[in-house]
Amino acid sequence: MVSSSHEALHRIFQKDPALLTRALQQVLNVPFPEPLEFAAMNVDLTEVEPVERRVDTLVRVRTDQGEYLLVVESQRRKDEAKRGSWPYYLSYLYEKFRCEPVLIVITQSSATAAWAAEPIHRGLPGRPSMTVRPLVLGPHNVPLIADAREAERDVSLAVLSAMTHGSGPRVAAILESLVAALRTIDAESAAAFVQFVDSCLDDPRAKEIWRDLMAAVQYFWRHPLAEQVREEGREEGREQGREEGRLEAQAEMTLRILEWRGIRVPDFVRERVRGCTDLRQLELWARRALHASDVAELFDDERGTQLTEAP
Structure with missing residues (x-):
């Protein structure tokens, strides 16, 4: 580590x-x-x-x-x-x-x-x-890489960008682009880069964004850092009730990802996400939140359901 x-x-x-x-x-x-x-x-x-x-x-x-x-x-x-x-x-x-x-x-x-x-x-x-x-x-001359395609062209430089710009206003876009780039390289190298970035992010908000993004990446859970994150989640779950804590954390992660990406989240959507008691459904919504252009894309498989606020 x-x-x-x-x-x-x-x-x-x-x-x-x-x-x-x-x-x-x-x-x-x-x-x-x-x-x-x-x-x-x-x-x-x-x-x-x-x-x-x-x-x-x-x-x-x-x-x-x-x-x-x-x-x-x-x-x-x-x-x-x-x-x-x-x-x-x-x-x-x-x-x-x-x-x-x-x-x-x-x-x-x-x-x-x-x-x-x-x-x-x-x-x-x-x-x-x-x-x-x-x-x-430093942040004055290292490229700020907030585009997934640019990050994929040079993953190591994208990691350095995240490390040097990790406390700036565009940190969410930088980290999202890096996550997309990490999917294109071997799992061992990706897991190492995940740990480097996690250790370098001093800003609490940036670290929280990074941890939430990592929750949707499969290779991450085979890395020692994942054990630390899972243990933190287990500890929180013991305090709030295991199942209830997992559901609440997954729902809040989905909503935070949407907010960090600049997508407006109406109150009735918040209520729907927070009221969901199906952990698999919440995990699916979280993965979709990484790429959705609006909240309607979270519920694409629920045909016939109108995404409108109740009168």
Whole structure:
């Protein structure tokens, strides 16, 4: 299990290290050469005597133009101490491996991104002996992918989009598009990406949307994260009554999905959904809610039934 958003941001690069070079090329327009081979490296930069120092992710990339070290750091907030440690990391790595280090900072905050992008000068004012210019990926430049077809073209980039834009106003559309894209890849990779996103979503509303969307995806329930969600549901069910709790939770999930997708839900539809005592029917309505364009599409199989408010 991924235990934190900090860890999740780096596990995705371990899962798909090529995402790093694509982000440099496509997001930051850095002319990074096409990679031929990737090799994950030990992130411990501790020397024999000095204080322990670690980077978050370290990947060695072999290209036809030479080898590079991709040094990835994630930042939630400003940390002036990093303006001292980052130049040290790069100098140490170059001295140890004799190949060019590339510093990449990942953040979910636009303010932190602006701070991290500021050049670090060491030496005389106006004539620095060393200048470090971090390459920064964040909500200001990572594409906001809220279209299912776009997400399917590059699922890893769609995951990074969800991680960096997870507290923004379009989070529901972003997560819905990602769910559609995850259905197009193998179950093992999809389950790993599910966990990365779940660990990275700090905003409670975004996490709730993600958990509800995942309830309709079959592969999700074979992943360890599913056990945690099911246990939470079981605990809630014990407090409210097992069957009653499951029915209520499923009904509310259906209504929330419709609301998050911007579909107007009349009061009489709320009453109908909340009054349903058939769990399978509620699960069907929840799946339809993911793609419906209006509330009438929830009840497509009930021919002859008019969806109108009672007088």
